[in-house]
Amino acid sequence: MVIRCIFFFLCFLNISYAQDLSGLWVHDIHGTDPRGFDQIYAILYLKVDDSGKAIGYTYDYHAGSTCSFYLEGDYNLEKNLLKIVNTKKINKSFLHARGMYKLSYEANGDDEFLVGRSRQKGVHGFVLSFGGLFNIALNYRKVKPENYEDIQGYDKLKPHIESLEMNTKTDPKEEDIFEETPIGEVQETEEEVTLEEPQTGEVKKAEELGADVIEVDDEKEEIEAFTKSKENRKNELITSHNVASRKITIEIFDNSRQDEDRISIYVNDSLIEYNLEVTKNPKVIEFILPEDKKIHKVLFVANNMGKVPPNTAKIKYTVDDVSYEEELFTNLRLSKYLEFVIN
Numbered sequence: 001m002v003i004r005c006i007f008f009f010l011c012f013l014n015i016s017y018a019q020d021l022s023g024l025w026v027h028d029i030h031g032t033d034p035r036g037f038d039q040i041y042a043i044l045y046l047k048v049d050d051s052g053k054a055i056g057y058t059y060d061y062h063a064g065s066t067c068s069f070y071l072e073g074d075y076n077l078e079k080n081l082l083k084i085v086n087t088k089k090i091n092k093s094f095l096h097a098r099g100m101y102k103l104s105y106e107a108n109g110d111d112e113f114l115v116g117r118s119r120q121k122g123v124h125g126f127v128l129s130f131g132g133l134f135n136i137a138l139n140y141r142k143v144k145p146e147n148y149e150d151i152q153g154y155d156k157l158k159p160h161i162e163s164l165e166m167n168t169k170t171d172p173k174e175e176d177i178f179e180e181t182p183i184g185e186v187q188e189t190e191e192e193v194t195l196e197e198p199q200t201g202e203v204k205k206a207e208e209l210g211a212d213v214i215e216v217d218d219e220k221e222e223i224e225a226f227t228k229s230k231e232n233r234k235n236e237l238i239t240s241h242n243v244a245s246r247k248i249t250i251e252i253f254d255n256s257r258q259d260e261d262r263i264s265i266y267v268n269d270s271l272i273e274y275n276l277e278v279t280k281n282p283k284v285i286e287f288i289l290p291e292d293k294k295i296h297k298v299l300f301v302a303n304n305m306g307k308v309p310p311n312t313a314k315i316k317y318t319v320d321d322v323s324y325e326e327e328l329f330t331n332l333r334l335s336k337y338l339e340f341v342i343n
Helices: 001-020 123-128 145-149 154-168 172-178 221-230
Strands: 025-029 041-048 054-061 065-078 081-091 099-108 111-120 137-141 232-243 245-253 261-266 270-277 283-288 293-301 313-317 323-331 334-342
Touching: 001 065, 054 081, 065 099, 065 154, 065 313, 099 154, 123 283, 137 145, 145 154, 145 323, 221 261, 221 270, 221 293, 232 261, 232 283, 245 261, 245 270, 261 313, 293 313, 323 334
Parallel strands: 232 334
Antiparallel strands: 025 041, 025 137, 041 054, 054 065, 065 081, 081 099, 099 111, 111 137, 245 283, 245 313, 261 270, 261 293, 293 334, 313 323
16 A cells, blocks of 8 residues: 555656646757757747646747747647647748647656657648658757746747736736727627727728727727726837828738737827727728828737737738738737838
8 A cells, every 4th residue: 555655656746747848948959059950940938737738839940041830739648748739820931831749758857858750730741741751850958947048049939928928827907908809899888889890801091090080988998998008018110111191001811820819000099990800801991191290100909819829910001002011919018010201
């Protein structure tokens, strides 16, 4: 009986230790050499809960270029096997593609490793790997948190990692502010108010944004709380344009995995779109910049993080008959904006 208890206790210790997969892992010798093993440099950030569900990000350098993806998967404790797959694209270069990973946990003293293989996801990946016969050997070493900043490529993933950590440790008070409300519905107030839903391809015009484009009554507490909360976020410039025309047309859509991301758009201090769901079908927004200012800011603010953080969208916008494209990555602490300077 005593032997059985000791055996169970030892197994429990091993299980608890083996489940500690959350953190940063690097596939190379020192974490700073872009050659890595087999000329491939890669880092992996994992967040694994008690049930074995894994989410996180990958970043790798190969063939002279880099790519990064969001990942999802599961850790099977009995088999000691981590199976993850790239889902949402963050940045992808030529010759890079989403991957499928099978990794086993190993420990040697204080050092921890994830060892296994990966191959490209999808039919083309299966064909190029000759049915999975040829794939990439990986040997990730776990990095101590105090050394994260020294790891090459960590700076590329850091904003997304911070979003992920925040999304899994949201303050209950913040959840009340950012609770998702479908377009066309509002939370209960003394008087029922309905927000108009923009249709696919609909052009929403505003002759002057100096006037109220969307009237925000005192009763719309949700919108007021959201507008107030955006002041606590960092605003990051996407790009700035010197323009002659005040007419701006923006298309916004999801060019990756559609996961119920929602976003609001402000022009200067005027709210022109609230809680807009980002889908595969482009939503077209057209407006005229006010004449009382020379410098204008079009701000994109995340309402949520969707099912797969961060909040992502692609925008195509036209000004002075010239079209541009940008990818948006926002979260509950970071907003992005376009700047237009009138010539």
